[in-house]
Amino acid sequence: MFAVEMSVCPVLASVPRESRLRALRVAACTSSSKRLETVESDEPPAKCPRLTDSPTDTGFLPSPGSPQPSSPRGTNCHPQGPLCTGNFLLMPIRDRQLVYRALNLLTGAEVQCKVFPLKHYQKKIETYMQLPWHRNITGIVEVIQGDSNAYVFFEKDYGDMHSYVRSCKRLGEEEAARLFRQITGAVSHCHQSSIVLGDLKLRKFVFADKERTQLRLESLEDAHIMKENNDSLSDKHGCPAYVSPEILNTTGAYSGRSADVWSLGVMLYTLLVGRYPFHDSDPSALFSKIRRGQYCIPDHVSPKARCLIRSLLRKEPSERLTAEEILLHPWFEAASNPGCADQDLSSNDQLVPDVPQNSDNIDSFFC
Missing domain, CATH: 1.10.510.10 (Transferase(Phosphotransferase) domain 1)
Incomplete structure (x- = not known):
């Protein structure tokens, strides 16, 4: 069994993306290069x-797999078991609170989901929205707003x-x-x-x-x-x-x-x-x-x-x-x-x- 958040309203986040910055050229380093310490x-x-x-x-901080301290009572904004929101089935990731593996039930594609309280999520993703696209920085795929939480979906990692x-x-x-x-x-x-x-x-x-x-x-x-x-x-x-x-x-x-x-x-x-x-x-x-x-x-x-x-x-x-x-x-x-x-x-x-x-x-x- 998995939990279903009621009255989920899907909202696609229009994340502006700009063209990639031109790659920096690797230049030779000489003894006079700025602040290069060789002594x-x-x-x-x-x-x-x-x-x-x-x-x-x-x-x-503890290493991966080490027991994580439990959150103070009342700070968790969502259930710890699997849940469903929009077209996504969300499955908890061990030792990562508020982070889920997300499976698109229509396409079968897997992404990652972070859950934020609805009243705070815009502040949390403000940096993602401002930053121009870069191949070495994770981008937002989709945002779904629920009654009390916002579900922000990111590209899958390995x-x-x-x-x-x-x-x-x-x-x-x-x-x-x-x-x-x-x-x-x-x-x-x-x-x-x-x-x-x-x-x-x-x-x-x-x-x-x-x-x-x-x-x-x-x-x-x-x-x-x-x-x-x-x-x-x-x-x-x-x-x-x-x-x-x-x-x-x-x-x-x-x-x-x-x-x-x-x-x-x-x-x-x-x-x-x-x-x-x-x-x-x-x-x-x-x-x-x-x-x-x-x-x-x-x-x-x-x-x-x-x-x-x-x-x-x-x-x-x-x-x-x-x-x-x-x-x-x-x-x-x-x-x-x-x-x-x-x-x-x-x-x-x-x-x-x-x-x-x-x-x-x-x-x-x-x-």
Whole structure:
């Protein structure tokens, strides 16, 4: 049996879509390129710790499959079992409240549905409506209004980057470059459209195909729409592993774009290394490391990848590359053409070694 919301009124959302932005050209990186850090001496000599299980009160979000805290009574705006609205059968997704797999009963097509209280849903989808279409950002397919809820339908996905990196431990540079280019392209498109993402992390990027070659930014509900291109934010919400030093250090406003770029640096490091650049089971110690910019890069990471990581994970926000500038970094071309990689590395150094079987469990540290 499944629940049926009464008096459901279908309304198609006319989501304006503009033509794609012209692809950014990948240019060669020279020693004078803007804020590209290539000096090796700024890397702390301390050994990089492996991720370990954290206490439940450390502020880290649980890994996929971990028990989720129950919502306060009265906050759920819909039944937890299957339900039917319009032409769609909605089936709950485990560990994802207010999100359903949606099957079109007329066409058999599968999409994803997010349920919002009717009085709040327009604010929730405002960012989607403003943002021009981009191939690496999920778009709204349809909106159906019920008596008390709004059902917003999105394109289907095939798993998220969070789970993928957990299963792979870390990625080779060629694959990491291909996926990170798509991630950065989505963020750059948002920034150019006066949107700051805020709580940016791997989990928010999902695969658009079964082959796991095409990524999309899945969630814009936490994004901020800038006014008159002013990206100043004071919001402190976010995953501890991705938070930037200025958010921890300042009591006032900070640059939302620069904070997003820091999060991109954390994501790139995690793709290539298989663990977060900043980690400690004690939250205060973790935040202290982030404030100091204390991290290390393993030897297997190529010089150009090191250069890019250091150009993003810089304590001073103004010294970081912009999202648009990241796309011009030579690492993307070098990683896509291993034969043209840095000459000071041997062929063995180009291989990413397997994670030792006795390495600490990293599951609970991925947001």
